[in-house]
Amino acid sequence: MEVKYKTLEIVNTNPNSGVVYLYLNRPSQRNALSRDFFSEFPEALSSLDQNPNVNVVVLAGAGSHFCSGIDLKTLSSAADPASSADRGRFAERLRREIKFLQDAITAIEQCRKPVIALVHGACIGGGIDIITACDIRFCSKDAFFSVKExxxxxxxxxxxxxxxxxxxxxxxxxxxxxxxxxFSGSEAKELGLVSRVFVSKEELEEGVRVVAEGIAAKSPLAVTGTKAVLLRSREQTVEQGLDYVATWNSAMLISDDLTEAVSAQIQKRKAVFAKL
Incomplete structure (x- = not known):
């Protein structure tokens, strides 16, 4: 049975593509991030990660904007010291709350499947937190960004x-x-925050669909491995990174995916890979 979320919506427009859309779904609040979001988001990502029919996740915003940041009610409730007369205990509780919120965003990186951000309209504050954790980012010309905190x-x-x-x-x-x-979508492209800017939301959606379906058609072992190795390499020297990928491939390289990919290229046909 499909889970119903208060702040999210999962849409599978083409079940055969391996691409699933995860929408921030509070359009009347410009998809501001409520306390419920931080509970639901990692749960939704985990369910998609474990679903063998999902190869790529596209993260988008319902309505006119991607995300206007954290809901101010969430901020004010987290920072309210009235619940504890002891400053030390309040600080310890607040630290745990911040870590809880952080973990929800880090869930994007912990998802084995690639997560592509489809950004239109506002991407502010917490929206920047979200897209910087995504693997690929695209936006429409009308998108605008701000590290607002x-x-x-x-x-x-x-x-x-x-x-x-x-x-x-x-x-x-x-x-x-x-x-x-x-700053604008075009400046975001110049800075390298997004890979490409599309003229309209419609062209953005089509462009993301093509990219997502292209990735989804590749070897799932190769795709998840590439994401994992690249993320680990941020924290390593070149030598450490080479050692890590050697260990990774010694476990994953000899697979049916490799045989199928080589055979498909030789036979000039589309490769067909088993689900992960």
């Missing part, structure tokens, strides 16, 4: 300050985070 009196704490520098460079990340300024 500094303007609401806080330090971004859900992953932007850790992931954004590796994507756009340290200096660019510092400037964006300190100013909180709004």
């Amino acid at each position: 500094v303007d609401v009196g806080m330090t971004a704490d859900l992953g932007t300050l850790q992931r954004l520098p590796t994507i756009v460079g340290f200096g660019n990340a510092m400037e964006l985070a300190l100013t909180g300024r709004r």
Whole structure:
């Protein structure tokens, strides 16, 4: 039985493609991230990760915007010290709450399947946290971005300050985070935050579909391995990374996928891989 979420919607438009769409689904609130989202999001990603019929996840926003950031009610309730008269205990509880919120975003990286961000309209604050954890990012021309936390009196704490520098460079990340300024989809492309900008939302959706279905048709062992090795390589020297991928491939390289991929190329046909 399909799970119904308060803040999300899973849509499978083409069951044979291996591509599933996961929508942030609070359009009337511009998909602001409520407390429910942080419980539901990792659960939904885990279910898609474990589903053998899913090869790629496309993450999008319902309505006119991708995500306007964390719901202010979520922020205010987390930072309310009234529930504890002891400052130390309040601080310890707040730290656990922040870690809980962080884990929901990190679930994107923990998902073995590639997650592609489809961004239109606003992508602000927590929206940046989300897309920087995604594997590929595309946007429409109308998209705009802002690392907004500094303007609401806080330090971004859900992953932007850790992931954004590796994507756009340290200096660019510092400037964006300190100013909180709004920047366009075209600038996001120049910075390397997104791979491509599409003229309209319709062209964005079609472009993402083509890319997602292309990835979904490849060897699932090769795709999940590529994601895992690239993520691990962020934290390693070249020598350590080479050692890691040698160990990975010594376990995964000899598979039916390799045989099928080579045979398909020789026979000039489309490869057909077993589900993962």
